[in-house]
Amino acid sequence: MTTSITRRQEATQADVAKAIQRSGIQWRSTLFHAGLLLLLLTTLVILLVLLADIMIKAWPTFAERGVSFVTDGLSLNPETAGVFTGIMGSIAIAVIVILLAFPIGVSSAIYLEEYAPDTRLSRFLDTTVRNLAGVPSIVYGLLGGSTDGKNVIAAGITMSALVLPIVIITASEAIRAVPDSIREAGYGVGATKWEVVRSHVMPSALPGILTGTVLTLARAIGETAPLLVIGVATGYFAPPGDATFVDQITGSYTALPVIVFSWSRQTQAEFADTLAPAAIIVLLVVLFVLNGAAIWLRNKTENRW
Amino acid sequence: MTQQLTLEDLAGDAKRRNRERRVKVLFVAAGLVSIAVSILIILSLAGEAWSFISQVDLSSLWTVGWFPRRGLYDIPTLIIATTIIAGIGMLVAIPLGLGAAAYLAEYASPRARRWLKPTVEILAGIPSVVLGFWALTFISPEVVARIFSSAKPFTMMAAGLGVGVLITPLVATVSEDAMKAVPMSLREASYGLGADRAVTVRKVVFPAALSGIVASMILALSRAIGETMIVFMAAGAVGGALRTFNPLDPGQTMTAAIAALATGSDQVAGQGLTFQSLFFVGLLLFLITLALNSLSNRFVRKYREQY
């Protein structure tokens, strides 16, 4: 161990000697314990107050509107405004993220963990991924905004770029957690690298990868800022009755978090008072289900070796 | 009798090797996507940012405030507001996050931990637009306005507190990981010398986990600087802001300035370099967070290597 640690140990000894001689040690220790607990509880209380406040505000909407709030579309009329269009948009974005970010991200992770020799390129790639993960989401919005499409495809591609580094990092961690013995067993029977990856590493790493992906999806669904920069509908739109799939995905769209934002600054008071909180509850339910799935997956697969 | 094994046989059949090569090319290509994304970001920002900085009247970069629609691009306004809001956020998140992390890592029973940790993670999963709404409709009227009667409906204080709530779980989870990574032997050595838990946590676990804790703080700072929606909604979602050091005034951070310009009406926009200024601010933001993240990664690597 380094010398600095040794110095710290000496300091500790002196401290301990002093501490033992003092009679106050018991209550000081208790106080420290209580202080930490208080800080943790404060954090939890903030969460509780937040949820309670939003729920109380949202309650009138659900009481009066019931399911129709979830099945009605975007509207500037507070009596008929619902979140259906937003849910559709968010699902469409999520599907694009699954189709784009997931395969590219997992492949990158496999390359980084299984194939890449420790060269300048792979180290550069690793640094790039870590740095990309920290780029503010609105910067991705500027990137997506410089393309001309104000549709769900542009939004989905931008969100895919946004979550790609997170998919890579979580997938890398899951792959790294697979013990080498599993790989060696594969090589031992004459498998090639790809065969080992495909039938030994991936099955073992998949639950971990999936946990990460589900959490990533939650992130993509909750993001708002990039969509505002790319351009997203906040007024009214409805596709024609004979709209094809292509018409729908290249037409106007909106997303759940964007609805929360635009309602919070709508001038009719009902929007900010109760409709936006109700939209938040719908958004949170979607995210909690995803998070719950991730935690369930993790608990199911923890400590397997 | 015994078959002669050639080098050819050991290499396996050609079809398999070809597939192996193709698969590898595919993986390398996937890896290069990230680099491509980085290059695209830099290119899309740098071009417009350059046309801004090369054409802008330099005196308009130092005026009364950030009013891009009337040609006043006071960058210090944005930097000051960003610093104030991120600072308030850190003042909230450091004690709460570290306290929660230390309790979870050192005091909580395994059973309690199984419940407490996911709860903290729930907080981490709350989208920033929700916290923005809450900062505007709860923190601002119920907390800030009660403590400071002079506060306006939109304040950097409310936004900063909201950002603090956003980054607390980040500090908590990353710091907790770092404390958990401290080997048991160090704690046992401390107990062996007669130290109690409080002393062990403060004098042994904390110093040993320091690089991880510092990393968590830098990450949180970078997240606070890059946060858009909370600031945009709670600190005044408008096109401009005066330069001010008072946290009870409305303010405009770099991120909120981009969002405000992108969502406004066109009638006054598009004058001169308004559009380009957006990309200049974006580039600035990109470089600042890049620097912070590289720094934090360095610290993370340090604590990974230590044990």
Place this chain on the structure above:
Amino acid sequence: MKKLTKIVVLAAALSLFVAACSSSSDDTTTTTEASGGDGGLTGSLLISGSSTVEPVSALNAEAWRAIHPEVGVTVEGPGTGDGFAKFCAGETDISDASRAIKEEEAADCEANGIEFIELLFAIDGLSVLTSTNNDAVSCVSFSDLYALLGPESTGFTSWSDADGLAGELDGTNAPYPDADLVVTAPGEESGTYDSFVEIVLEDIADERGQDAATRPDYTASANDNVIIEGISGSDTSLGWVGYAFFLANQDKVSALEVDGGDGCVGPTPETIADGTYPIARPLFIYVNKAKAEESEALVSYVDYYLSDEGLNSVDQAGYVRLADYGPVREVWETRTTGAADL
């Protein structure tokens, strides 16, 4: 064990995907199922332009589409200028506008062979507001507003700070009371800000060689409810919002009379509609004539817009109806093209 996990994981992934796909196809089925209406019209309409007009167009689109559920409608509000740019490129069917089309915009339309029908359907009045407790001031002229809110007023924290500046202008009510000047108003990104500058400040600013803008140092908000709060929060406040918000909050704030050169007039539906209240702007929709000839849906929508039923949306959005809809309906029925002012 491993096999089980694999199956679970695959099933989870699959169900997620299927759920996603099936719900997006749900979208199509719900819209088709709802086609019980008697409209029989098809196609789609694209309406863009002023964010001020957007609520009226959106409310009308929603109500009208209940009768014609097979027609697709998109209403956007990027701003009047952006709207005309698209309209004159032939991209939109209707352009919403909170001002008349400008000469260069009309020329742009003409160059692209786009003929338009200009329909003035409502008036938006801007109310200059102060606290209900403020009895020192009851009427302001454009010069007063310039002295208190114009570009040269930057830094004034008391009403009386503007006395000197007011001395250089004609027709002011100076000296002003020595009381805190607390200004809350829409931000620069809003159309209401724009209209205020154009109607009240621009001429005086031009004369004095100043930028046509307000002072930057006031509390700006994108939310009109917040502006009302700000104005009612101080006894000597000043600010402006759309007439609708004054109307909804008469208990909290009071509107000052405004002198636009012809004496003090307070905002009422009558004074706004007949043009005697000076701070008002017309709201238009511009219809692409060629598209109206092709699309029955577009004709039906505009018919609805100008019908008594459609005009309810004008009230709902908080704007003022015209005194007489005969002329504008005439313009529409005869498909008269061109701008009245040019």
